[in-house]
Amino acid sequence: MSTGGGVIRSRVVGCGAYLPERVMTNAELADLVNTDDAWITARTGIRQRHIAAEGECTSDLATAAAKNALAAAGLEAGDIDLIVLATATPDFTFPATATMVQANLGIRRGAAFDIQAVCSGFIYAIATADNFLKAGQHKRALVIGAETFSRILDWEDRTTCVLFGDGAGAVVLEAGEGTGGNGDRGILTSHLHADGRYRDLLYVDGGPSRTKTVGHLRMTGREVFRHAVVNLAEAVNEALAATGLAPTDLDWIVPHQANLRIIEGTAKKLGVDPARVVVTVDHHGNTSAASVPLALAEAMADGRIQPGHLVLLEAMGGGFTWGSCLVRI
Numbered sequence: 001m002s003t004g005g006g007v008i009r010s011r012v013v014g015c016g017a018y019l020p021e022r023v024m025t026n027a028e029l030a031d032l033v034n035t036d037d038a039w040i041t042a043r044t045g046i047r048q049r050h051i052a053a054e055g056e057c058t059s060d061l062a063t064a065a066a067k068n069a070l071a072a073a074g075l076e077a078g079d080i081d082l083i084v085l086a087t088a089t090p091d092f093t094f095p096a097t098a099t100m101v102q103a104n105l106g107i108r109r110g111a112a113f114d115i116q117a118v119c120s121g122f123i124y125a126i127a128t129a130d131n132f133l134k135a136g137q138h139k140r141a142l143v144i145g146a147e148t149f150s151r152i153l154d155w156e157d158r159t160t161c162v163l164f165g166d167g168a169g170a171v172v173l174e175a176g177e178g179t180g181g182n183g184d185r186g187i188l189t190s191h192l193h194a195d196g197r198y199r200d201l202l203y204v205d206g207g208p209s210r211t212k213t214v215g216h217l218r219m220t221g222r223e224v225f226r227h228a229v230v231n232l233a234e235a236v237n238e239a240l241a242a243t244g245l246a247p248t249d250l251d252w253i254v255p256h257q258a259n260l261r262i263i264e265g266t267a268k269k270l271g272v273d274p275a276r277v278v279v280t281v282d283h284h285g286n287t288s289a290a291s292v293p294l295a296l297a298e299a300m301a302d303g304r305i306q307p308g309h310l311v312l313l314e315a316m317g318g319g320f321t322w323g324s325c326l327v328r329i
Ligand code: UT7
Pocket: 034, 035, 036, 039, 040, 043, 044, 119, 158, 159, 160, 162, 220, 221, 222, 223, 224, 225, 228, 258, 259, 262, 286, 288, 316, 317, 318
């Protein structure tokens, strides 16, 4: 990975976000279930989350984020020839939400498909798009993470309904020439993992084939927490080992936003300065596949993440699935 020679690199040329207008505070949740702001803040770091309006669907959130990413890139929808959309809350069982976004944007060419890796979905999606671009099969990809988890929550279960929110984030990836070295702009390395033995710790208890229903999210939070810190630190170290870089070389970590304690625990395990970790969980909650691109979009828009910065994306979710992606912006 650090030897010379022309290679194709997938460059992040634009990033965008969309959050539904409605904000739900911890105090509002305390009116629904037996919880309080003090518990939610202390145990998760979450203070508020956005909730999609009636009739506002994952494809709507995804389309808005995609438009913002295209605007940031200075590109037209017609420049895109691949859409990879990560979601666990699609509009319909089929067709893929990605094809609905494609139609909304007026794109008539290329491929569009969904990826299902729950909270790791965006890492899976960006790694997939990167491989299509590196193979020369497509030139410009929209990679989107979009969710309406509010639709699959059991609003009577205080152990889960306080954790999640709705939203969407998107990046535009463009194939460009690189040297193959770590100084290249674009995705330098990505690493994906799954271990299906842990399905029962985080799952939805419905689906077309098993129950013919949509179902609700179920989670054994404490166990997921334990695995998350270990798996995420391993995925980050894997990306660093593959490139011969050290934690101190990273300008930013953009982690999956599930719980502030997981984010801080992972940073500590890695020996990374918490000031270099992007945190949005306090105002977004856990938006599953949308959380990493939402955090990336926020830190790029406010100027924290600058062109040339080395940024590590990481996430872990149901399955279990987890992974990391190292990108020079
Ligand atoms: O995005 C995919 C990956 N997901 C995650 O990474 C989530 C990982 N897990 C977590 O973030 C944490 O485990 C939670 C935030 C879900 C829970 O925090 P915890 O510190 O692990 O709490 P706990 O589950 O051990 O529960 C502690 C206590 C329990 O009461 P008892 O049994 O000690 O009497 C719960 O019933 O807190 C109680 N509790 C609550 N109390 C007030 C659980 N939920 C609530 C609540 N409000 N909303």
